[in-house]
Amino acid sequence: MKKLIVAASCALAMAAGTVQAKDWKEIRLAFDVPYEPFEYRDENGELTGFEVELAEAMCEELKAECEFVIQAWDGMIPGLLARKYDAIFSSMSITEERAERVLFSDPYYITPGGWFARDGFSADVTSKEEMEGKTIGVQRGTTMDTHATEEFGGIATIKRYTTAEDMVLDLEGQRLDVVFVDYPVGEQTILSQEGFKEVGEPVKLGQGVAVAMRKRDKDLANKVNAALKKLKNDGTYDAIMKKYFSYDIKI
Amino acid sequence: MPDFIAQWLNQNEIFTAMTIMEYWNGLVNTVQLVFLSLVIGLVFAIPLAILRTSKNPLVSGPVWLYTYLFRGTPLLIQLYIIYYGIAQIPGIQDTFWWEIFREPFYPALLAFALNTCAYTTEIIRGAIVSTPAGEIEAAKAYGMNWWLRMRRIVLPSAARRAVQAYSNEVIFMLHSSAIASVVTIVDLTGAARNIYSRFYAPFDAFIFVALIYMVLTFILVFAFRKLENHLLRHQRPVGS
Numbered sequence: 001m002k003k004l005i006v007a008a009s010c011a012l013a014m015a016a017g018t019v020q021a022k023d024w025k026e027i028r029l030a031f032d033v034p035y036e037p038f039e040y041r042d043e044n045g046e047l048t049g050f051e052v053e054l055a056e057a058m059c060e061e062l063k064a065e066c067e068f069v070i071q072a073w074d075g076m077i078p079g080l081l082a083r084k085y086d087a088i089f090s091s092m093s094i095t096e097e098r099a100e101r102v103l104f105s106d107p108y109y110i111t112p113g114g115w116f117a118r119d120g121f122s123a124d125v126t127s128k129e130e131m132e133g134k135t136i137g138v139q140r141g142t143t144m145d146t147h148a149t150e151e152f153g154g155i156a157t158i159k160r161y162t163t164a165e166d167m168v169l170d171l172e173g174q175r176l177d178v179v180f181v182d183y184p185v186g187e188q189t190i191l192s193q194e195g196f197k198e199v200g201e202p203v204k205l206g207q208g209v210a211v212a213m214r215k216r217d218k219d220l221a222n223k224v225n226a227a228l229k230k231l232k233n234d235g236t237y238d239a240i241m242k243k244y245f246s247y248d249i250k251i
Numbered sequence: 252m253p254d255f256i257a258q259w260l261n262q263n264e265i266f267t268a269m270t271i272m273e274y275w276n277g278l279v280n281t282v283q284l285v286f287l288s289l290v291i292g293l294v295f296a297i298p299l300a301i302l303r304t305s306k307n308p309l310v311s312g313p314v315w316l317y318t319y320l321f322r323g324t325p326l327l328i329q330l331y332i333i334y335y336g337i338a339q340i341p342g343i344q345d346t347f348w349w350e351i352f353r354e355p356f357y358p359a360l361l362a363f364a365l366n367t368c369a370y371t372t373e374i375i376r377g378a379i380v381s382t383p384a385g386e387i388e389a390a391k392a393y394g395m396n397w398w399l400r401m402r403r404i405v406l407p408s409a410a411r412r413a414v415q416a417y418s419n420e421v422i423f424m425l426h427s428s429a430i431a432s433v434v435t436i437v438d439l440t441g442a443a444r445n446i447y448s449r450f451y452a453p454f455d456a457f458i459f460v461a462l463i464y465m466v467l468t469f470i471l472v473f474a475f476r477k478l479e480n481h482l483l484r485h486q487r488p489v490g491s
Contacts, residue, residue, distance in 0.1 A: 074444075077451050101451050141448025159435040160445060170435070173338025175353055 024220050027064045028085035029055050030071040036188045037244045038091050050244040054108065055089045057236050061227040073141075074162065077101055080214060087220065088212040091182070093143045095206060103215045105224045107208030108232075109241075109249040113144040114183035115200045116190040118171065121178060125200035131156045137167045137179040143205040144180045164189060171196075184245070208251045265450050266459070277442030278463060284356070284438065285428045288363035289421060295368045300375035301401065314372065321369035327430050329366060334358040334434045355434040363431075367424050374416045378409035411482045418475035422468055429464075439463055 031052065034040035039049040047068055059066035069085040080088055080102060094104050115125045123130040132155050138145040140160035148158055159176065161167040168189050170176045179186070183202050190196045211224050231237045232250065241250060257268075303314040321329065337343060337352045351357045382405050390400040432441030443460035447453050 074448070078453050097449065097451060140445060145448075160437075160441075161435065162433065162444075166433075169335055170338070173335070174344045174349075175338060175355075 024062065024086075024223060025064050026067065027059065027062070027087060027220070028067045028069050029087050029089045030069045030076065030079060030085040032073045032076065032090045033070050035091060035185065037184060050109075050240060051089055051091065053240045053243070054231070054237070057231055057240065058224065058227045061230055062223055077212070080212065083214075086213065086217065087224070091209050092212050093206045094208060094210050095143065095146070098212070101215075102212040103217065103221050105211040105213070105221055106228060107210045107251045108228050108237075110204065110206075110208035110251045111249050112183045112202030112204045113147065113180055114186045114198055114202045115178055115180055116171070116186045116196060117178040117199050118174070119195050119197055121197075121199055123178075123199075125178065125180075128152065128155055133157075134177040135159060135175065137161060137170060137176040137181075139164060139167065139181065142182070144182065147203065147205055148180050265446065265452055265455050270446050273437070273442045273446060274439065274460070274463065277437055277439040277460075280356075280436060280441075281425075281428055281431075281438040282467075284360060284363060284431060284436070285425050288360055288367055288428075289424055291360075291364040292367035292371050292424075295364075296371035296375055297406070299368070299372045300379060303372060303376045304379050318369040318372050321366050322373065326362065326366050326427050327433070330359060330362040330430060330434060333362045355431075355436045359431045359434055359436055363424065363428065366427075367420060370420050370423075371417065374413050374420060375409060377416075378413035379405060381412060382408050414475065414479055414482055418471070418479075421471055421475070425467060425471065426464065 031039040031047070033047065035049075037049055038051045039047065042048045052068070055066065055068075067085075071079050071084070071090075073090075076088055076090065076092065077098065079085065088102070092098065094107060098104075123134060125131065128151070131152050134152075134156045136148050136152060136156050136158050138148050138158060138160055140162060145158075145160060148156075152158065159167075159170070161170075164181060164185050167176070167179055167181070171179050171190070172193075178199065179190070181190075186198070191198060211221075211228075213220050213224070237250065241248075299314050299317075303311050303318070305311045334355060337348075337358060343349055343352070386404055386408060387400065390404045395403065428438060429440040431438045432444055435441075437445065439460050443456045447456035450456070
């Protein structure tokens with residue numbers, strides 16, 4: 001029995017060894033769908049969007065077979081650490097707390113957070129006095145959440161949502177006075193409906209969005225950085241960006 | 252706060268005084284929500300259970316329909332329908348009802364109370380139906396009318412039979428209350444989710460909250476054991 005255990009652990013160690021020496025010809029990338037226009041399914045059910053196309057271009061550059069994995073935002077980092085996929089390509093902003101758990105590539109885009117409200121909202125969203133007693137909606141754990149908590153924690157009521165849909169429903173239902181959300185998401189889901197408007201100026205938050213990988217996979221990070229740099233310089237990046245955005249998000 | 256606890260908290264990344272306060276507020280919300288919904292549920296369940304045992308289908312039918320609907324659908328769906336559904340009623344925002352239903356607490360309380368009331372009604376009804384015929388015949392022989400019989404014989408006897416099943420319902424309700432966090436209530440689970448998303452430490456955040464739920468469950472189990480001992484004291488052997 002003991003011999004069997006020893007043999008089994010040797011086999012395991014060898015198997016682990018082969019995983020270690022990965023040449024990254026197969027990469028599994030995780031997306032949280034839908035997050036328009038970064039990743040969503042088109043009318044045929046095909047995965048598409050800015051990040052999906054950028055990821056496809058990157059994989060071509062790396063000459064790697066890429067597999068796209070769908071993962072809900074809540075379990076994004078745990079899933080990466082549990083090796084369900086090798087990299088997160090899903091609009092993950094760089095933060096210090098996250099950088100303790102994952103390894104970030106160079107940033108590949110930055111979008112501001114935008115304030116959106118129903119027509120008739122008149123308070124100044126930069127003024128602590130005017131925001132007093134207001135109810136602000138944010139998505140839990142986003143940089144907008146951190147910013148709103150730092151600025152208005154204790155002054156306004158901050159409600160945290162798991163999905164943007166639930167948050168928009170509560171803005172429509174007048175449970176929220178204003179929401180602070182990733183600008184493109186607000187533009188797509190809120191401004192596209194009647195009766196809503198943007199308030200204040202978009203706020204640029206944080207250090208941008210990057211690919212997140214496990215800390216040990218430094219070789220993969222180097223490859224990703226090189227590929228992203230090439231795409232940004234040779235015009236591929238700009239071409240993809242123009243398809244989805246009317247404004248500049250390049251960093 | 253004792254010094255050594257403060258010191259330990261200072262050295263700890265996640266369990267700072269601030270997160271402990273967040274858990275504490277979550278605990279207060281959970282206990283309030285569960286306690287109130289159980290009290291409301293029980294108060295309405297007793298008369299409903301009596302109606303449910305009626306031989307007249309016009310009386311027992313509606314109660315049957317109510318318990319069937321609320322036991323036949325998930326609590327999460329009921330909560331979604333009540334929380335988001337109410338906000339979709341045209342013009343509700345201009346009535347005084349909106350003062351109540353604007354906050355997530357009351358829609359959640361309504362959903363939880365309706366749900367636990369349906370289950371409790373069925374538990375009590377089962378206990379009433381299984382009252383030994385001899386007890387009722389004896390009560391009739393004493394000349395008790397329906398009301399007196401119900402109050403002195405049927406309900407106390409049913410309570411003894413219902414208490415074990417009801418203790419399960421109370422514990423289930425405590426655990427079901429975790430879904431309150433989907434409608435932005437910061438209950439225990441909501442606090443754990445906030446802390447998890449801030450520190451990306453699922454184990455720390457959720458194991459801590461699981462321990463709190465376990466302690467709450469333990470307190471409930473202990474209280475119900477005491478209650479059972481009290482209600483069933485006539486069954487103990489003489490002299491023990």
